[in-house]
Each structure stands twice: as C-alpha cells, then as structure tokens.
Amino acid sequence: MTTDLRDLYQEVILDHNKRPRNFRAMEDADRQADGHNPLCGDKVTVYVKMEDGILRDVSFVGSGCAISTASASLMTELLKGKTEGEARALFQGFRDMVAGPAPSVHAGLGKLKVLAGVREFPARIKCATLAWHTVKTALEHSGGTASTE
Amino acid sequence: MKRGNELFAVSGDPTPPDMARRRSDFPILKQRVHGKPLVYLDNASTTQKPRSVIEAITRYYETGNANVHRGVHVMSERATQAYEEARSKVARFLHARDDREIIFVRGATEAINLVAQTFGRTRLGSGDEVLITAMEHHSNIVPWQMLREQTGAVMKVAPVTDAGELDLAEYARLLNRRTRLVSVTHVSNALGTVNPVREMIEMAHLRDIPVLVDGAQAAPHMKVDVQSLDCDFYAFSGHKTYGPTGIGVLYGKAALLDAMPPYQGGGDMILQVSFEKTLYNAIPYKFEAGTPDIAGAIGLGVAIEYLEEIGMDAIAAHEHELLAYATEAVRGVPGIRIVGTAREKAGVLSFVLDGAHPHDIGTILDHEGIAIRAGHHCAMPLMERLGLPATARASFGLYNTREEVDALVGAIKKVREMFS
Numbered sequence: 001m002t003t004d005l006r007d008l009y010q011e012v013i014l015d016h017n018k019r020p021r022n023f024r025a026m027e028d029a030d031r032q033a034d035g036h037n038p039l040c041g042d043k044v045t046v047y048v049k050m051e052d053g054i055l056r057d058v059s060f061v062g063s064g065c066a067i068s069t070a071s072a073s074l075m076t077e078l079l080k081g082k083t084e085g086e087a088r089a090l091f092q093g094f095r096d097m098v099a100g101p102a103p104s105v106h107a108g109l110g111k112l113k114v115l116a117g118v119r120e121f122p123a124r125i126k127c128a129t130l131a132w133h134t135v136k137t138a139l140e141h142s143g144g145t146a147s148t149e
Numbered sequence: 150m151k152r153g154n155e156l157f158a159v160s161g162d163p164t165p166p167d168m169a170r171r172r173s174d175f176p177i178l179k180q181r182v183h184g185k186p187l188v189y190l191d192n193a194s195t196t197q198k199p200r201s202v203i204e205a206i207t208r209y210y211e212t213g214n215a216n217v218h219r220g221v222h223v224m225s226e227r228a229t230q231a232y233e234e235a236r237s238k239v240a241r242f243l244h245a246r247d248d249r250e251i252i253f254v255r256g257a258t259e260a261i262n263l264v265a266q267t268f269g270r271t272r273l274g275s276g277d278e279v280l281i282t283a284m285e286h287h288s289n290i291v292p293w294q295m296l297r298e299q300t301g302a303v304m305k306v307a308p309v310t311d312a313g314e315l316d317l318a319e320y321a322r323l324l325n326r327r328t329r330l331v332s333v334t335h336v337s338n339a340l341g342t343v344n345p346v347r348e349m350i351e352m353a354h355l356r357d358i359p360v361l362v363d364g365a366q367a368a369p370h371m372k373v374d375v376q377s378l379d380c381d382f383y384a385f386s387g388h389k390t391y392g393p394t395g396i397g398v399l400y401g402k403a404a405l406l407d408a409m410p411p412y413q414g415g416g417d418m419i420l421q422v423s424f425e426k427t428l429y430n431a432i433p434y435k436f437e438a439g440t441p442d443i444a445g446a447i448g449l450g451v452a453i454e455y456l457e458e459i460g461m462d463a464i465a466a467h468e469h470e471l472l473a474y475a476t477e478a479v480r481g482v483p484g485i486r487i488v489g490t491a492r493e494k495a496g497v498l499s500f501v502l503d504g505a506h507p508h509d510i511g512t513i514l515d516h517e518g519i520a521i522r523a524g525h526h527c528a529m530p531l532m533e534r535l536g537l538p539a540t541a542r543a544s545f546g547l548y549n550t551r552e553e554v555d556a557l558v559g560a561i562k563k564v565r566e567m568f569s
Contacts, residue, residue, distance in 0.1 A: 009513075041524065043538070065506035065509050066509045127508065
C-alpha cells in the first residue's frame with residue numbers, strides 16, 4: 001500500500017469505522033440535524049444534549065464510508081464537554097486541517113489529527129466534514145439539514 | 150447471452166490477441182496512475198477515445214473548421230459535407246431507414262429531454278401516462294417529472310426484481326389506455342441488466358403506444374437495429390461510444406419527428422423568419438437550432454467507423470467473456486456480493502463488500518491504478534429499491550483484458566484484508 005493511502009486509512013480510522021463510538025439515536029436530545037452528501041448518498045443524523053451551555057452528550061446515526069463514519073465517531077468523543085464556542089472553533093480547526101489552503105493542525109483536535117491525510121484526497125474531503133457541518137447546523141438551527149454542497 | 154460457467158473453462162487463457170492489440174489504439178491507456186499501470190474500468194461513465202477520433206477532431210480544427218449549412222465558400226461546404234457524412238454513419242450504425250431520422254444533440258440526456266419537451270408537451274395532457282422502469286438513470290426520470298409539472302401527466306414505474314430484472318408481467322399490466330409513451334433503458338447503467346426491449350416494444354405497439362429506448366449503455370456494447378427493434382425513439386451518447394463528449398444522438402421515426410414541434414429556436418432550424426411568423430425547417434434541422442457540435446459529430450462518425458471495423462458482435466462477445474471471467478473470479482472473495490444478477494447482462498459488475506463502503510473501495514482501488522465508479526450511479530430510486538446506499542461498479546470496454554480483471558480482483562482482496 002502506498003504511504004498516503006496508509007495515512008488515510010490509519011488504524012484509528014479503521015477502528016472507529018468498525019466500532020463507531022456514540023453511535024445511537026438520542027431520545028432526549030435538545031439539538032439535532034440531518035446531514036447529507038448528495039454526491040455519494042452519505043447520510044448522518046447528529047444529536048446533542050446541552051447542559052449549562054455545554055455539549056453534555058453528542059451522538060450520531062447514519063450510513064457512510066469509513067472516513068465519514070470515523071470522522072463522526074471521533075467528533076462525538078471530542079465535542080463532549082465542550083462549550084458551543086469551543087465546538088465552533090474546533091469545527092473551524094478541523095475544516096482548516098482537511099481543506100484549508102495550507103496544512104495546519106489545531107491543537108485541540110486530539111485524535112482527529114489522524115484525518116489530516118484526507119487533504120491529499122480531494123474527492124474525500126466532504127466525507128470527513130459531513131458530520132461537522134451537521135453538528136454546526138444542529139447548534140445553529142436545530143432540526144435543519146446540512147449539505148456538503 | 151453467454152453465462153459464466155461454460156466460459157470459465159478457458160479461464161487460464163489470456164485475452165485473445167486481436168482485442169489486446171486494440172489497446173494500443175488508445176493513447177490514454179499507456180499512462181500510470183499512482184505509479185501503477187492504469188486499469189480503466191469505468192467505461193459505463195465514459196469510454197476512452199481511440200487515436201483516430203482524437204486525430205479527426207484535431208484535423209478538423211486545423212484544416213476544416215467552418216460553419217455548416219451557411220456559407221457558399223469551400224470551407225463551409227467541406228464542413229457541411231463532413232457533418233452530414235457523420236449523420237449518415239450514425240444512421241448506418243443504428244440501421245435507420247433515413248439520415249433525416251438522426252438528430253444530433255449533446256448526449257442521451259438531451260435526447261430524452263427533447264422528446265419530453267416536444268412530443269411530451271404536445272401529446273401528454275393531464276392524467277396521461279408515461280411508463281418508465283425502476284432501473285432508469287436520472288436522465289430518464291427527471292425529464293418526465295418536469296413534464297408532469299408542466300402538463301399534469303403521470304409517471305408510472307414498472308418494478309424490478311431482486312435480481313435487477315424488469316418485472317415484465319407488471320410492465321404489461323401497467324400499459325393501459327392512458328399510456329402515451331414508454332421510455333425504457335436498453336441496458337441498466339448501474340447493474341448491466343439487458344432489458345427485453347423488443348418484447349416490450351411489441352407489447353406497447355399492440356396498444357399503439359410509442360417507445361423511447363435509452364441506449365446510452367447499449368450502443369457501445371452491442372449491435373443496435375432500430376428498424377428490427379421497431380422502437381420509435383432511440384437515444385445514445387457519443388462519449389460512451391468511444392467518441393467525444395458534447396455530442397449524442399436522438400433517432401426518431403420520421404413521421405413522429407415531422408409531427409413534433411421544434412425543441413429550441415434559433416438559426417438553422419428555420420426556413421424563413423419575420424417578426425410576424427417563422428417557418429420551421431424540415432427534419433432533422435428543425436431540432437438542431439444554432440451551430441452544432443461539428444467537430445463532435447465528425448469525431449463520433451470516426452468512432453463509429455472504428456467500432457464497425459472491429460465489429461459490434463466481436464466487441465459484445467469480448468465484453469461478455471470478460472464479465473463471465475470477472476463474475477467467476479470475484480466469487481472467490483469472501484464477503485463480496487454481486488448486485489444485479491440478471492440472466493442477460495452487459496459488461497457491468499456492480500458489487501458490495503462486507504465492512505467496506507463502496508467509496509473506500511473506490512479510493513483504495515484508485516491507488517492500485519484501477520478506476521471504477523462508486524456511488525449511486527445516478528439511479529437513486531434503483532438503489533433505494535435494492536436497499537443499498539451505493540455500490541462499487543466495474544464496467545468493461547473493448548480494450549479491457551483478463552489481466553486487468555485479475556488486477557481488480559487482487560485489489561478487492563486488499564480492501565477486504567484492510568477492512569476485515
């Protein structure tokens with residue numbers, strides 16, 4: 001396998017694809033949104049439970065490729081316990097990392113750094129950002145639908 | 150149509166030399182992708198172009214460029230002659246009765262839209278029905294939905310079986326006194342299913358219902374005879390038929406075309422224009438407003454000559470053999486499932502793999518130099534029917550080889566290892 005392919009499909013990504021964390025619908029969510037990538041048909045629903053301005057619980061359901069599933073899974077882990085403002089900053093940091101003009105890694109992204117390799121795969125960037133667009137929609141106008149287009 | 154097992158007896162043999170020789174006619178196939186030889190298995194999306202087509206287009210622009218049907222100068226006469234010769238080649242390719250039955254359009258999509266907006270708008274009123282199938286490409290769904298909004302016409306859909314075959318009994322039941330048109334794909338782009346269009350046309354004609362056949366996936370792969378089929382319209386795309394992008398064909402029976410209003414207005418489609426009244430030109434020009442894609446038509450004509458030189462039967466046999474070989478070979482991959490197992494199939498192998506999404510398969514295969522399509526194949530209702538968000542699809546062309554199928558199977562096994 002070539003190096004950049006290994007960079008894309010790192011163990012962490014394969015693991016989160018196979019056993020996505022927080023993969024469940026949330027009955028008592030305060031915020032939720034659907035995300036859709038019309039190019040490939042990937043679908044995701046992201047749920048958020050807020051408490052005192054903090055994302056107390058974050059979960060998702062949906063169907064998609066390894067990149068979108070792992071990205072969603074890692075995102076839910078990272079966003080738990082963050083404020084809305086911090087979540088927004090992480091969204092920006094993640095987007096810059098995978099699609100910004102120059103390679104950059106936001107310090108707070110933690111394990112999500114494994115997705116940095118996506119920037120070498122232009123056709124797959126939207127797979128990685130789908131869940132993030134969706135959580136942003138959930139926070140800004142819950143009940144809405146996010147699209148990568 | 151040949152099936153897998155009888156052919157697999159010769160699986161050890163390489164691709165016959167006469168077809169393998171054809172590869173060198175395609176300059177693009179020489180390149181490497183991610184350091185690997187390019188294995189192009191996305192022919193249902195678009196085919197590569199033989200050198201003769203590329204050279205014909207270059208030659209036209211270097212030595213023959215002029216507008217058609219206009220000038221009295223020699224350049225315009227030459228361009229007109231080359232353009233009309235291309236029309237004759239298409240007519241011969243489809244076995245049409247008359248060159249006037251060949252309309253140049255941008256592709257199969259525009260051909261279907263043309264029929265919807267001319268035939269459809271004048272012949273389908275509120276409650277009248279157009280009958281399609283559940284395996285249509287979006288280009289044979291959306292134009293009818295647009296017509297539905299414009300006229301109140303109704304779109305009926307004949308179902309498909311789990312194997313991806315048309316339910317012919319249900320199709321027969323859906324033909325009724327309100328049906329004004331049947332519009333059906335000859336070959337499914339997503340599954341490779343070959344529809345029994347001859348039988349479907351006969352059944353429709355018993356009720357005097359005209360039939361449009363979307364031949365985008367058939368014309369490059371098998372002999373098409375519109376007179377023998379007795380279809381009323383036939384559409385195909387140049388770029389899937391080893392010709393250039395931007396050019397395609399609508400065949401229509403002359404009597405139907407004569408009775409249809411024009412599609413777009415402009416130059417070339419008129420006889421006489423005043424501000425009070427305009428007289429439309431005769432067919433086919435009535436449907437070719439504006440300067441056409443002259444180079445595209447010439448390129449398509451050369452592509453057709455190339456195919457005829459090899460022979461459509463030889464191409465069909467080669468692709469069936471590859472499909473049978475590939476179908477048998479992937480059976481050895483654990484966790485793979487072929488999607489679309491119709492008895493009659495053209496060279497399309499759609500599949501899903503346990504634990505690996507088609508997009509991941511596509512990316513990993515790409516890094517092995519193998520180009521396939523991953524996704525819904527512009528047939529989302531069909532995917533919905535089959536309960537799948539997407540499939541991976543390898544589709545064969547005349548230049549593909551057994552060695553390339555072996556590379557495909559090897560790469561699928563790598564995906565399998567990674568995701569298991």
